[in-house]
Each structure stands twice: as C-alpha cells, then as structure tokens.
Amino acid sequence: MSELASVNFTISESGAATIELNRPERMNAWTPQMARDLLAAFTEAAESDSVRAVLLTGAGRAFSSGADLKDGGAGEMLPNGRPDVYTALTELYHPVMRAIRGLEKPVVAAVAGAAAGVGCSLALCCDLVIAAESAYFLLAFVNVGLAPDGGCSLFLPARAGMARAAEMAMLGERVGAPQALEWGLINRVSPDEHLREQAVALAERLAAGPTRSYSATKRQLNGWLYSRMEEQLELEARLQQEMTETDDFVEGVSAFLQKRPAQFRGR
Numbered sequence: 001m002s003e004l005a006s007v008n009f010t011i012s013e014s015g016a017a018t019i020e021l022n023r024p025e026r027m028n029a030w031t032p033q034m035a036r037d038l039l040a041a042f043t044e045a046a047e048s049d050s051v052r053a054v055l056l057t058g059a060g061r062a063f064s065s066g067a068d069l070k071d072g073g074a075g076e077m078l079p080n081g082r083p084d085v086y087t088a089l090t091e092l093y094h095p096v097m098r099a100i101r102g103l104e105k106p107v108v109a110a111v112a113g114a115a116a117g118v119g120c121s122l123a124l125c126c127d128l129v130i131a132a133e134s135a136y137f138l139l140a141f142v143n144v145g146l147a148p149d150g151g152c153s154l155f156l157p158a159r160a161g162m163a164r165a166a167e168m169a170m171l172g173e174r175v176g177a178p179q180a181l182e183w184g185l186i187n188r189v190s191p192d193e194h195l196r197e198q199a200v201a202l203a204e205r206l207a208a209g210p211t212r213s214y215s216a217t218k219r220q221l222n223g224w225l226y227s228r229m230e231e232q233l234e235l236e237a238r239l240q241q242e243m244t245e246t247d248d249f250v251e252g253v254s255a256f257l258q259k260r261p262a263q264f265r266g267r
Contacts, residue, residue: 004037004040004041005033005037006021006022006023006031006033006034006037007019007020007021007022007034007037007038007040007041008020008022008059009041009044009045011048011050011051012204012207014052014204014207014208015050015051015052015053015207016051016052016053016054016055016200016203016204016206016207017045017048017051017053017054017055018054018055018057018200018203019038019041019042019045019054019055019056019057020056020057020058020059021034021038021056021057021058021059021063021064022059023059023068024058024059024060024061024062025060026065026068026071027060027061027062027064027065027113027114028058028059028060028062028063028064028065028119029064029065029066029067029068029071029073029119030064030066030067030068030073030093030118030119031068031071031072031073032072032073032088032092035092035093035095035096036092038096038099039095039096039099042054042096042099042100042103043099045103045105046099046102046103046104046105051105052105052206052207052208052209052211053105053106053107053108053203053204053206053207053209053214054103054105054106054107054108054203055107055108055110055199055200055202055203056100056107056108056109056110056122056123056126057109057110057111057112057196057199058111058112058113060113061112061113062112062113062114062115062119063109063110063111063112063113063114063115063119063122063123063135064114064115064116064117064118064119064122064123065114065116065117065119066116066117066118066119066120066140067088067117067118073088074088075087075088075089076088080245082244082245082249083244084241085149085237085240085241085244086237086238086240086241089149089150089233089236089237089240090233090234090237093118093121093149093150094150094151094233094237096122097121097122097125097150097151097229097233098229100122100125100126101125101218101222101226101229102222103218104214104215104218104219105211105214105215106127106128106206106214106218107126107127107128108126108127108128108129108130108199108202108203108206109122109123109126109128109129109130110130110131110195110196110199111123111129111130111131111132111135111137111177111186112131112132112134112135112192112195113132113134113135113136114135114136114138115131115135115136115137115138116137116138116139116140117138117139117140117141117150118149118150118152120137120138120139120150120152121148121149121150121151121152121155122150123137123186124137124151124152124155124156124159124185125151125155127218128187128188128202129185129186129187129188130186130187130188130189130190130195130198130199130202131177131180131181131186131188131189131190131195132177132189132190132191132192132195133177133178133189133190133191133192134176134177134192135176135177136174136175136176136177136180137168137174137175137177137180137185137186138168138172138173138174138175139152139156139168139169139172140172141169141172142169142170142171142172143172143252143256143262144249144252144253144255144256144262145243145246145248145249145250145251145252145253145262145264146240146243146244146249146252147169147236147239147240147243148169148236149236149237149240150236151229151232151233151236152169153165153169153232153235153236154226154228154229154232154233156168156169156185158225158226159184159185159186160183160184160185161184164183164184164185177189188202246267247265247267248262248264248265248266248267251263251264251265252264
C-alpha cells in the first residue's frame with residue numbers, strides 16, 4: 001500500500017491492522033485528504049487476506065476533533081458564500097462510514113481525548129469502542145446552528161437510545177467516557193496510560209477469533225440496526241446543507257470565532 005498523507009496503516013503478525021489518524025497538530029481534524037486516506041486504508045483492510053481485525057485510533061492527544069474548518073473539512077464554498085457540506089458529506093465522509101459498516105471484519109475504536117463532531121460519528125460507527133478515562137464524546141453541531149452528520153443521527157440512537165441521542169444532539173455538551181459507558185454508548189473504559197495496550201489486546205483477540213462468525217454477526221446487526229443507513233445519510237446531508245443557509249449558522253460560526261455567546265434567532 002502506498003504511503004498515506006494523513007493516516008498510518010500497519011498490520012501485525014497476528015493480522016490486527018491499525019489505522020491511525022495522523023494529524024496530531026490539529027487534533028486529527030478531518031480534511032478531504034484524511035477522508036480519502038481513511039477510505040483507502042479501510043479498502044485495503046477489506047481486500048487484504050492478512051487482515052483479520054482493525055484497530056482505529058488517533059495520534060497525539062485526541063481521537064478526532066471533527067471537521068477541520070480551516071482546511072476544507074466543511075466543503076468547498078458555493079457561489080452564495082456558504083460551504084457545500086452536502087458534497088463533502090456524500091463524497092468524502094459517508095464512504096468511510098459505509099466502508100466500516102460494510103467491512104466483514106471487526107473494527108475497534110480506541111478513543112483518547114476528544115471524539116467530536118464527525119470524529120464522534122467515526123468512533124460510534126465502529127463495532128466496539130474502548131475509551132480512556134479522560135476521553136469525551138461531543139456533538140457540538142447545535143452550538144453553531146447545525147445538525148448532527150456523519151451518520152451520528154443513526155449510530156447514536158442505535159447505541160444509546162432516543163433519550164441520550166436527543167440530549168447529546170440538542171444540548172451539545174461533552175459526555176465523558178465514564179458517563180458514555182453508563183449510557184451504553186461505548187463498551188469499555190481504560191485508564192489513560194493503558195488505553196493503547198488494552199485496545200491492541202482486544203484487536204489481537206479478535207484477529208485470533210472466528211472471522212466468519214464475526215462477519216455474520218456484523219451482517220445481522222447491520223440488517224437490524226442499519227438497514228436504512230443510506231436513506232438516513234442522505235437525509236443528514238440534505239438537512240445539513242439547509243442549515244448552512246440559515247442566519248443562525250452564520251451567527252453560530254461568528255460567535256465561535258469571536259469567542260462570545262451566540263444570539264440565535266431561529267431563522
């Protein structure tokens with residue numbers, strides 16, 4: 001596999017592949033290049049007979065802080081001056097989520113620090129999630145007048161239910177790893193210093209297991225929980241594009257950049 005610009009891809013002797021987001025200086029914020037690199041890595045994992053399980057993690061102090069708004073993560077600008085988030089979602093972000101759910105091998109997410117925005121979606125898209133005690137999950141879309149995207153409106157309620165999904169999406173508050181475990185949002189919490197060790201051990205265990213059984217199990221869960229995934233991803237993309245056309249979105253972004261409370265008007 002050719003070297004990737006923003007993702008590290010390695011395979012252990014046991015067949016556990018590690019896909020590591022590698023933009024630590026930007027807290028692994030998504031760019032178009034990172035989306036393409038992630039898709040390439042998961043495609044390689046799917047096609048390689050030597051890969052039996054995948055560990056997804058982030059370099060540095062965060063799993064992923066979401067879309068990089070300074071480097072094209074929100075999409076190219078349209079003539080009206082608003083970002084083309086529909087194209088960014090449908091052509092860059094959604095293919096990664098499809099690749100993870102369609103991969104007939106187990107995927108473990110190891111979350112340290114922030115899993116925010118599409119970074120939260122990426123973690124919850126995986127089959128098993130293990131997080132450091134200090135990690136947190138955040139849907140901050142509402143804070144800038146947007147709605148959840150990246151598949152989170154599907155993955156979050158499937159994991160934690162309607163009540164928790166509404167709370168995270170509408171309040172836009174951090175959910176720490178211990179609380180995420182209590183909610184059923186994630187599978188395990190690890191002491192910070194042992195996260196990588198425990199995540200690798202879990203991936204190695206899965207790599208040594210009955211791969212065909214894992215594949216069938218994943219297909220069953222997809223069939224029950226995510227049979228309308230394509231429809232929901234399309235709905236997210238269309239609604240998110242609508243949100244960028246609102247005055248509240250402009251106010252939310254302006255307030256964020258100016259580090260002041262937003263004054264939303266509902267229009």
